[in-house]
Amino acid sequence: MIEIAGVSLALGGSRILDNVSLTVPKGGVTALVGPNGAGKSSLLSLIARLRPLQSGRITVDGLPVDTTPSRQLARIMAILRQDPGVASRLRVAELVGFGRFPHIRGRLTAKDREIIAASLEQFDLSDLALRFIDTLSGGQRQRALVAMTFCQGTDYILLDEPLNNLDMFHARNLMRTLRRIADEHGKTVLIVLHDINHAASYADRIVAMKDGTVIASGETGDIIRPDILESIFGFSMRVENIAGRLTVLHHA
Amino acid sequence: MTAGSLGSQGFAYQAIGAATLLALFVASLFVGVSELAIGSFASDPEALRLIMISRLPRTVATLLAGSALAIAGLVMQTLARNRFVEPSTAGTAQSAALGILVVTLVWPDASLGCKAAGAAVTALAGTSVFLMLAHRLPPTQPFLVPLFGLVYGGVIGAAAIFAAWHLDLLQYLEVWMTGEFSGILRGRYELLWVAGALVVLAWWTADRLTMLSLGRDVSIGLGLNYAGMLRLGLVIVSAITALTVVVVGTIPFVGLVAPNIVSRFAGENLRHTSPWVAGGGAALVLACDIIGRLIRFPYEVPVGTILGVVGAVLFLFLLLGRNSND
Numbered sequence: 001m002i003e004i005a006g007v008s009l010a011l012g013g014s015r016i017l018d019n020v021s022l023t024v025p026k027g028g029v030t031a032l033v034g035p036n037g038a039g040k041s042s043l044l045s046l047i048a049r050l051r052p053l054q055s056g057r058i059t060v061d062g063l064p065v066d067t068t069p070s071r072q073l074a075r076i077m078a079i080l081r082q083d084p085g086v087a088s089r090l091r092v093a094e095l096v097g098f099g100r101f102p103h104i105r106g107r108l109t110a111k112d113r114e115i116i117a118a119s120l121e122q123f124d125l126s127d128l129a130l131r132f133i134d135t136l137s138g139g140q141r142q143r144a145l146v147a148m149t150f151c152q153g154t155d156y157i158l159l160d161e162p163l164n165n166l167d168m169f170h171a172r173n174l175m176r177t178l179r180r181i182a183d184e185h186g187k188t189v190l191i192v193l194h195d196i197n198h199a200a201s202y203a204d205r206i207v208a209m210k211d212g213t214v215i216a217s218g219e220t221g222d223i224i225r226p227d228i229l230e231s232i233f234g235f236s237m238r239v240e241n242i243a244g245r246l247t248v249l250h251h252a
Numbered sequence: 253m254t255a256g257s258l259g260s261q262g263f264a265y266q267a268i269g270a271a272t273l274l275a276l277f278v279a280s281l282f283v284g285v286s287e288l289a290i291g292s293f294a295s296d297p298e299a300l301r302l303i304m305i306s307r308l309p310r311t312v313a314t315l316l317a318g319s320a321l322a323i324a325g326l327v328m329q330t331l332a333r334n335r336f337v338e339p340s341t342a343g344t345a346q347s348a349a350l351g352i353l354v355v356t357l358v359w360p361d362a363s364l365g366c367k368a369a370g371a372a373v374t375a376l377a378g379t380s381v382f383l384m385l386a387h388r389l390p391p392t393q394p395f396l397v398p399l400f401g402l403v404y405g406g407v408i409g410a411a412a413i414f415a416a417w418h419l420d421l422l423q424y425l426e427v428w429m430t431g432e433f434s435g436i437l438r439g440r441y442e443l444l445w446v447a448g449a450l451v452v453l454a455w456w457t458a459d460r461l462t463m464l465s466l467g468r469d470v471s472i473g474l475g476l477n478y479a480g481m482l483r484l485g486l487v488i489v490s491a492i493t494a495l496t497v498v499v500v501g502t503i504p505f506v507g508l509v510a511p512n513i514v515s516r517f518a519g520e521n522l523r524h525t526s527p528w529v530a531g532g533g534a535a536l537v538l539a540c541d542i543i544g545r546l547i548r549f550p551y552e553v554p555v556g557t558i559l560g561v562v563g564a565v566l567f568l569f570l571l572l573g574r575n576s577n578d
Contacts, residue, residue, distance in 0.1 A: 045469075048472075048473060049472065050468075050469050050472055050473065070472060070475045070476070070477065071475035071476075072475075073475065074473065074474055074475025075475070078473060079469070079473040080473075081469045081470075081473075084466070084467050084469050084470045085391065085467050086465075086466050086467060086470065087333045087465050087466075087467070088462065088465035088466060088520045088521075089515055089519045089520040090462070090519055090520060090521050091519055091521070094519070094521045095466075098459075098462075098463060098466065098474060099474070101459065101463065101474045101475065101476070102474055102475040132519055152474070
């Protein structure tokens with residue numbers, strides 16, 4: 001369980017987050033949605049201790065993120081931010097292998113290598129394993145970063161718009177993989193999504209943010225409703241049930 | 253992982269690399285003004301003395317300085333997240349020279365060790381300021397960082413020259429600014445073993461250093477003590493630079509050329525590449541020192557001058573080759 005209580009954040013004089021309180025239960029996929037500048041990425045950074053907490057309290061599995069040793073947190077929570085700017089000339093398999101860093105002392109064991117190979121396979125990277133990441137396309141590099149995050153093998157996985165740069169095949173593959181690890185292994189996924197239909201299709205719960213506050217949160221079916229979506233995004237859109245899936249028609 | 257997948261081919265490269273280094277080591281022992289035939293030290297005690305007092309210390313010093321400077325360049329590139337900076341061009345060596353100047357002024361009889369300590373402190377300060385400023389430059393302009401480094405190093409170097417000129421210490425400064433090994437004798441180079449130990453430390457912490465180049469967010473997400481690792485990297489760069497400047501003077505381009513050549517072929521996973529970078533730097537400096545001893549025989553051209561030419565050509569080749577690849 002991720003518990004957020006009374007968290008505010010100000011950067012350069014402007015208020016980014018305003019007294020946010022939120023509980024993300026253990027297990028399942030929770031989508032974080034909202035317009036640009038709502039504070040989604042900032043909230044994710046605070047949960048993942050990438051930014052110092054200014055006020056309030058955040059715990060993951062009962063561990064306060066501001067006082068728990070970073071390496072201990074890295075064994076239960078993995079984070080992938082948008083465009084992390086990896087500048088190193090590593091091979092794909094080496095990059096993914098660094099996901100095992102929190103768990104190892106010194107060398108990779110046979111079990112670590114198995115996990116690395118499985119992560120590569122999972123994201124369709126086995127053929128690229130020996131390529132240098134600076135020779136990959138944007139989408140291939142994004143998949144390598146996602147694979148590294150999975151390779152960390154944590155109970156909590158935080159992803160900030162991981163579908164960026166991914167083609168339809170690999171976007172679907174990533175969302176289905178997230179769904180599967182949540183269902184089969186009880187993992188907790190907190191994911192920032194821009195495409196509301198990905199949230200509608202794959203998430204158990206949706207948290208909507210706007211102007212630094214949480215304005216709606218609940219089961220997916222309770223949030224994917226025309227009136228609530230309009231209050232979040234500021235224009236009206238139709239919601240249809242197509243082949244058993246809630247679908248938001250926001251293109252009109 | 254990669255070493256395993258390259259298999260016997262990787263082993264062949266390692267054998268060739270080790271053989272090259274060994275050949276240069278032996279050549280360095282037998283090149284010099286005093287004639288020395290291979291096998292003569294069994295019969296001739298003078299030959300043995302020459303080897304033990306002069307040639308061996310000089311060769312070992314060259315090996316240590318070359319490998320340490322290459323590793324300092326590699327670590328500095330990791331810290332700055334830019335492949336085109338190195339301690340001798342971006343202010344670290346100039347700050348170290350300024351530090352030695354200050355120590356010499358305050359305490360003229362200071363030992364080499366004290367001078368090195370003073371130089372390390374100023375090198376640390378100078379490099380910290382450089383990195384702080386370099387991290388503010390836009391990452392979309394990768395050539396801005398080395399250009400800024402050149403200006404920054406130039407300004408500190410100019411300050412050192414101005415101070416030395418005022419204090420009538422220009423000849424001393426000249427010694428620290430131009431690297432050469434001709435003055436190396438037994439008892440005059442042993443501080444470089446500390447630089448050698450720092451090379452081992454860099455190799456020991458190679459995984460963590462590599463993670464620095466994944467960026468702050470990724471490395472913290474993986475549980476790395478990012479700030480602590482940055483500080484350790486800074487200490488490695490500053491201490492190696494200070495030690496080499498005090499003992500042999502400034503040797504340019506090693507820290508730039510060796511890591512860039514290795515990166516092109518083997519990437520930047522430092523656990524696998526740092527032995528290559530260290531070996532490559534040692535081979536480069538050894539080869540240039542031997543050339544410097546032969547080119548105007550029986551006189552010597554300082555290794556810093558030779559490397560200024562050889563290193564610049566290699567570096568231009570790397571830059572141009574890079575453009576045609578991208």
